[in-house]
Amino acid sequence: MALSSLTTRISQSGPWRSFFRHGWPDNPLDRSLTMTSNIFFHLHPVKVSRRSLRWSYSFGLGVISAILFGVLIWTGVLLMFYYVPSVERAYPTMKEIQFSVPLGQFTRNMHRWSAHAMVLMVILHMARVFYTGAYKPPREFNWIVGVVLLLLTLGASFTGYLLPWDQLAYWAITVGTNIAGYAPVAGPPAREILLGGSEVGQNALIRFYTLHIAVLPLLITLLVSLHLWRVRKDGGLAANET
Amino acid sequence: MTTQTPVTDEIFPKHTGKTYALVELMRGEGPMVGKGPDDTVFSFPVVLLWEALLLLGVTLTIFVFSLLKQAPLEEIANPLITTDPAKAPWYFVGLQELLEHMHPTLAGVIIPTLLVLFLMALPYLDHSRANVGVWFSSARGRWIVGLTALYTAIVMPAYIALDNAFSLRELLRGVVQQWVAQGLLPGGILAVLVALPVLVVWRRKADTRELMLTLFTVMFASAVVFTASGFLLRGPGFKLYLPGQMPWWYNPWDGL
Structure with a gap:
């Protein structure tokens, strides 16, 4: 066969073998090597139990959250090319994105709906982990990482909420940060640090923007890595225990 | 299986013709200690x-x-014109609903802090390893969760409706001090509503896991009830409207 001899020649050439350090994954050894020698695949174990793959056990909620986070990074970077975080320019650039940027409205829609969906999925993921008892030893620490990830997700959504700088954004953030300000002693200073002043204005906008596009996504990426790593270190999904 | 082979014999067969051998067995703690070969792919x-x-x-x-x-985009932000209603994002609107019923420090700070602390402490309160990886742990657990969710879905909307009709804040204005009317009383009512199913389950010789199932379900279902009330039923002036009676010009879904 001409085709198969061609593929064989390619897959045995120097450049190919420098990229992929395993053969065609049709046998146990190469299937193992495929998973362990690829930076993305190596987050997975080489073998998984059939129990942990059952859809009715996990509903894939953690994976779905991670996928939505990926969609948010992708669409968020696209929006960053046009959006300007200043009180004078923010709203006009939103209009620009919606009316003159090719697929701008669509990209913004994807970003907004993925954000709401991610908050919802992360909450459901937490409920799933609780109801299957997957927070119990040895997974206590990973549960806490998960709670922190939930708070970071809420923070990422909340800081993004202000950026359109329309009435909806402005008053939602005013109401939301007022709640934080009700704490005795620590409340008002905490609110002032978050907003960079006593009211929602330019300082608040640039702080929310920086948190939204740099600090929180980096923290989430870091903690998701820790979260996935700990899943493996703690023996995979709790479904394996039964 | 008819004959039960010890797990260690299953993992380390004695006669395999292997050219290498297991030298030592260690005692240790690890996720895979004490488990046989799994049904893996x-x-x-x-x-x-x-x-x-x-x-x-x-x-x-x-x-x-x-x-x-x-995605919604309203008029440009204007600090001089307050929107009516002004709502927090949907995942915080449950707290905003709570604020209508009690002192801001209780609704906005103490209750959310307690919720997060409860979540953080959960694995240290309940550390038995029985039935890990099983939904609701057992058939009894499933019943507990179902009945607790049902209880919450009745009691919490009733609390919201009653407090809306006969506001404690207004009834007791000038009668007792503010921290009693807005802090102690609503906080106490909520605490009793949360503790009641936990006590019932506890009286029926529940283990820690079953108590946690009850507590988590009350809190989770309450969060859903308060969020739904704040998001769907609160209209202009943040007043409560029955479903279908919302003024035609206000659609809560527009603010998503």
Whole structure:
């Protein structure tokens, strides 16, 4: 066969073998090597139990959250090319994105709906982990990482909420940060640090923007890595225990 | 299986013709200690296909939804004109609903702090390893969760409706001090409503896991009730409207 001899020649050439350090994954050894020698695949174990793959056990909620986070990074970077975080320019650039940027409205829609969906999925993921008892030893620490990830997700959504700088954004953030300000002693200073002043204005906008596009996504990426790593270190999904 | 072979013999067979041998068995703590060979499959390609399928499904759903529904963009922000109603994002609107019923420090700070502390402390309160990886732990657990959710879905809306009709804040204005009317009383009522199912389950010789199932379900279902009330039923002036009686010009879904 001409085709198969061609593929064989390619897959045995120097450049190919420098990229992929395993053969065609049709046998146990190469299937193992495929998973362990690829930076993305190596987050997975080489073998998984059939129990942990059952859809009715996990509903894939953690994976779905991670996928939505990926969609948010992708669409968020696209929006960053046009959006300007200043009180004078923010709203006009939103209009620009919606009316003159090719697929701008669509990209913004994807970003907004993925954000709401991610908050919802992360909450459901937490409920799933609780109801299957997957927070119990040895997974206590990973549960806490998960709670922190939930708070970071809420923070990422909340800081993004202000950026359109329309009435909806402005008053939602005013109401939301007022709640934080009700704490005795620590409340008002905490609110002032978050907003960079006593009211929602330019300082608040640039702080929310920086948190939204740099600090929180980096923290989430870091903690998701820790979260996935700990899943493996703690023996995979709790479904394996039964 | 008819004959029960010890787990260690299963993992380390004695006569295999292997040219190497296991030298020592260690005592230790680890996730796989004491477990036999599992019913496993190679991750490649099953897990990757499964994930690729989810990736396609999720992005396609968001894609189609984004074609059908536009993200909202209202008038430019104006600090001088307050929108009516002014609502927090949907995941904080439950707290905003709580604020209508009690002192801001209680609703905005103490209760959310207690919720987060409860979540953080959970694995240290309940550390038995029985029935890990089973939904609701047992058939009894499933009943507990179902009945607790039902109880919460009745009691919490009733609390919201009653306090809305006969506001404690207004009834006791000038009668007792503010921290009693807005702090102690509503906080006490909520604490009793949360503790009641926990006590009932506890009286029936529940283990820690069953108590946690009750407590978590009361809190989770309450959060759903308060969020739904704040998001769907609060209209202009943040007043409570029955479903279908919302003024025609205000659609809560527009503020998503």
